[in-house]
Amino acid sequence: MPDLRGHGGSDAPDGDWSMRDIVYDVADMLFALGLKDTLVVGMGIGGLIAQALAAEFPQSVRAMVLIGTAAKLETEERWLTRAHALSTLPDAERAQALLHSATRKSADTHLRDIAQSTPAQTVRRMCQAVAHTDLRISTDALRLPTMGLVGRDDRITPPDLMREMTEGIPGAQLQLIPRCGHLTPYDAPEMTAQAINRFIEQTGHLLPDPDCENPTI
Numbered sequence: 001m002p003d004l005r006g007h008g009g010s011d012a013p014d015g016d017w018s019m020r021d022i023v024y025d026v027a028d029m030l031f032a033l034g035l036k037d038t039l040v041v042g043m044g045i046g047g048l049i050a051q052a053l054a055a056e057f058p059q060s061v062r063a064m065v066l067i068g069t070a071a072k073l074e075t076e077e078r079w080l081t082r083a084h085a086l087s088t089l090p091d092a093e094r095a096q097a098l099l100h101s102a103t104r105k106s107a108d109t110h111l112r113d114i115a116q117s118t119p120a121q122t123v124r125r126m127c128q129a130v131a132h133t134d135l136r137i138s139t140d141a142l143r144l145p146t147m148g149l150v151g152r153d154d155r156i157t158p159p160d161l162m163r164e165m166t167e168g169i170p171g172a173q174l175q176l177i178p179r180c181g182h183l184t185p186y187d188a189p190e191m192t193a194q195a196i197n198r199f200i201e202q203t204g205h206l207l208p209d210p211d212c213e214n215p216t217i
Helices: 019-033 045-056 076-087 091-099 109-117 120-131 136-140 159-167 189-202
Strands: 038-043 061-067 146-151 173-177
Touching: 019 045, 019 120, 038 045, 038 189, 045 061, 045 120, 045 136, 061 159, 061 189, 076 091, 076 120, 091 109, 091 120, 146 159, 146 189, 159 173, 173 189
Parallel strands: 038 061, 061 146, 146 173
Antiparallel strands: none
């Protein structure tokens, strides 16, 4: 699970960032690790990255799990407005704004700390990158195993938006997670993990362990 540019321990290059820049960061990591035919899981903006990665580097992505995302997220104007507004808030208020409407549960200390530790300029640059991203044509052209997961109560990327995206990819699955908001892995970790594990088995990514008692599991 990589830290994107400007997040965690990763550097934050100067200037504005495009979604292509961010996608190429992930592609460079895959190349450096010698990874091919991967199953990529992306949530929210990570889902945009997964779609673009599959379109740009098809040899690197054999299957995708897209959680609470879409091929186009809202309008450019709204994302640019959000970029400016979030980058001018104090850290605690910015964290609260990022988590508002994202979960049906109260955010715990760990989740708040993650949101609060993300630098204001990183949030601004990521929002600007999303503002200029429209993957509807390239995502509709994808032909690879895909599963979409979305919370029934997701107000940021509603189920209908996810359904529209997955219907454009032949054979793609869509699973709704009950009593769950936008942060599906946070609101419903067990159901999310179970859905991903089933998909891993279906796509042949889960290999038998020859050292276990029953190697067929």
